[in-house]
Amino acid sequence: MLKQYETVFIATPVLSDAQMKEAVAKYTGLIKENGGEVVYEEDWGLKQLAYPIQHKTSGFYYLIEFKAEPEFVATLETQYHRDERIIRFLTVALDKNAAAYAEKRRNNKAAKKAAEETKVEEPAKED
Numbered sequence: 809m810l811k812q813y814e815t816v817f818i819a820t821p822v823l824s825d826a827q828m829k830e831a832v833a834k835y836t837g838l839i840k841e842n843g844g845e846v847v848y849e850e851d852w853g854l855k856q857l858a859y860p861i862q863h864k865t866s867g868f869y870y871l872i873e874f875k876a877e878p879e880f881v882a883t884l885e886t887q888y889h890r891d892e893r894i895i896r897f898l899t900v901a902l903d904k905n906a907a908a909y910a911e912k913r914r915n916n917k918a919a920k921k922a923a924e925e926t927k928v929e930e931p932a933k934e935d
Contacts, residue, residue: 810875812907817897818867828868831893844876848914861895
């Protein structure tokens with residue numbers, strides 16, 4: 809039975825946009841290849857770290873919410889360990905309450921984005 813998980817990884821700040829997209833594609837592809845399903849992805853961007861990790865003070869944060877077999881998490885984390893681009897990661901299983909909260913958060917974010925996109929700036933009136 810598929811369980812729902814959330815994984816966040818921090819990639820080294822020296823990556824270009826293309827390298828970061830490649831890293832994300834690698835992990836979303838790995839999830840799909842192993843019978844999982846990517847539910848949601850969110851790029852949190854470059855952020856300062858609370859403390860230096862491997863002599864770095866910032867990193868690219870990326871969240872992937874997915875459904876997969878419980879055995880798959882070990883495979884995913886092994887790949888994180890082997891990838892020199894990843895400096896930290898955390899994968900957590902979501903219970904039904906956490907999954908409901910994550911869905912609510914996604915919907916709120918989507919609604920907020922839709923509202924921003926529908927706001928059309930009024931052309932400046934000339935007197």
